[in-house]
Amino acid sequence: MSTFETVVRRTIPRPLRNWLRAPSRSLRVIGEEMAYRVGVCPRVVVREDWSFRCHPTVRRALLQQLDDPAQVTELDEFIRTCTPGMVLFDIGAHFGAFSLAAIRYGGAGVRVFAVEPSPFAVRLFRVQARLCGPFDGVTLLTAAAAAESGSHRMLPVGVVAFGYFVTPSDDRSDADLTTVEAVSIDSLAERYGVHPTHVKIDVEGFEASVLEGGVHVLSHPDGPSVFLELHCKILREHGVPPGLPLELLEDYGYCDFREGGRPVSPEQVAQSEAPLARIVACKASEA
Numbered sequence: 001m002s003t004f005e006t007v008v009r010r011t012i013p014r015p016l017r018n019w020l021r022a023p024s025r026s027l028r029v030i031g032e033e034m035a036y037r038v039g040v041c042p043r044v045v046v047r048e049d050w051s052f053r054c055h056p057t058v059r060r061a062l063l064q065q066l067d068d069p070a071q072v073t074e075l076d077e078f079i080r081t082c083t084p085g086m087v088l089f090d091i092g093a094h095f096g097a098f099s100l101a102a103i104r105y106g107g108a109g110v111r112v113f114a115v116e117p118s119p120f121a122v123r124l125f126r127v128q129a130r131l132c133g134p135f136d137g138v139t140l141l142t143a144a145a146a147a148e149s150g151s152h153r154m155l156p157v158g159v160v161a162f163g164y165f166v167t168p169s170d171d172r173s174d175a176d177l178t179t180v181e182a183v184s185i186d187s188l189a190e191r192y193g194v195h196p197t198h199v200k201i202d203v204e205g206f207e208a209s210v211l212e213g214g215v216h217v218l219s220h221p222d223g224p225s226v227f228l229e230l231h232c233k234i235l236r237e238h239g240v241p242p243g244l245p246l247e248l249l250e251d252y253g254y255c256d257f258r259e260g261g262r263p264v265s266p267e268q269v270a271q272s273e274a275p276l277a278r279i280v281a282c283k284a285s286e287a
Contacts, residue, residue, distance in 0.1 A: 184213030243270030
């Protein structure tokens with residue numbers, strides 16, 4: 001790091017630095033919030049049989065997701081597996097697209113346990129849940145998933161410094177970092193006395209640690225279907241082989257891995273140069 005960068009980090013608060021990096025995007029988010037406060041809640045059509053009113057910021061995020069064929073396929077695969085009584089652990093829930101899909105397509109008795117470290121994203125999740133209608137089956141935690149319960153130091157990134165929280169890849173001052181509660185998949189299951197049928201993980205390169213925290217849940221013979229966003233580029237930058245999370249799942253008894261509906265192996269994922277892979281993993285009995 002240059003001397004100039006060091007001085008900037010020490011003298012300018014991180015929220016202000018993020019504002020200066022992307023002022024137009026930050027102003028857009030503020031404008032969307034102002035629009036929501038005066039009652040602007042546009043409708044978004046997610047699927048032919050599924051539409052709902054949205055906070056403007058959530059709507060923009062969903063439209064971006066719907067413009068990406070890989071994300072459309074991923075959500076379709078998830079919707080196809082939704083069943084009455086399903087229990088979803090939505091790890092890295094952000095604005096809650098998978099949680100809302102579980103509520104819409106899972107039918108009676110659905111329970112959702114959503115984990116998201118960004119207070120801004122949690123707030124928009126709550127707003128969106130209210131806009132979609134009354135539902136008392138959602139438990140939302142402002143927390144990060146990790147290998148062990150406790151606390152975790154995270155770096156706020158994104159517009160106006162609150163869009164996403166990530167694990168820092170370099171040394172950061174205390175002023176840059178935020179301490180959040182940390183929960184593991186196993187501790188989440190124990191805390192609420194549930195066994196998930198579905199686990200969705202989107203944690204920006206922290207996938208292996210999250211999976212290490214689910215050894216009991218994921219090793220169970222009736223283990224959940226896992227929808228894993230594998231951030232291969234970030235993993236490589238952190239010195240972690242992209243195939244490691246899938247190898248962990250293999251150790252837990254998973255043997256059916258699919259990407260875009262097609263079979264894929266941990267070796268293929270490790271050798272791929274793609275920055276991101278969206279994997280669906282199932283036990284042999286579910287293949």
